[in-house]
Amino acid sequence: MGYTETLAEVADPIWDAIEAHPMVSGLGDGTLDVEPFRYWVRQDYVYLVEYCRVFAYGAARAPDLATLRRFAELLGETAETEMALHREYAAEFGITEAELEATEASPTTRAYTDFLVRTAATGTFGDLVAALLPCMWGFNETAKRLEAGGLPDDERYAEWVRTYAGDEFAELAAWCKDLMDDVAAESSDAERERYREIFETSARYEYRFWDAAWREEGWEA
16 A cells, blocks of 8 residues: 555545535535635635745655756646636636735735645655645545536636646546655654654644635634
């Protein structure tokens, strides 16, 4: 059994909780009010900026040239293509580029991205991969579950489901799982246990990122 199969013991209850959350279930059946999702779109843009920094650290810490190239590609694709697509997607909800750029990170977004960047900056390459995996795996798993229930009538929500359930994103999630398996195979028991803890923390933040959008979380003071 591969290492990521053992991580499923940690991941599956969290993916179940995400699927059951009213933010996600409403996205899937098309009943979600637009305001929490507009909040999510803005916070996800902030998240993507920090996600790029994690990819940069991944390239710097990569153990071989092929992995370095892959992280460099992901950095370029995210910073240029995906963020441009995100701006176009935001426009469908009436969010301007200026509004995206002016978005302040919520407490949850700040905590999650700080955790990712700190782990990437101060941990090992394996730590970085463990922190990165829940975003790719969780989005793909969530979207596949929603797709299985049928696409929502709201085309904007249907686009989200198709994007993250699609082959391209599924291949990205599978690549990250394979990378985690390869790293874990060369690691000690203590290191694998640390990866598990890091993975679980990131996965928990994935749930809280959805929940923060549902609550339209802000800074109280």
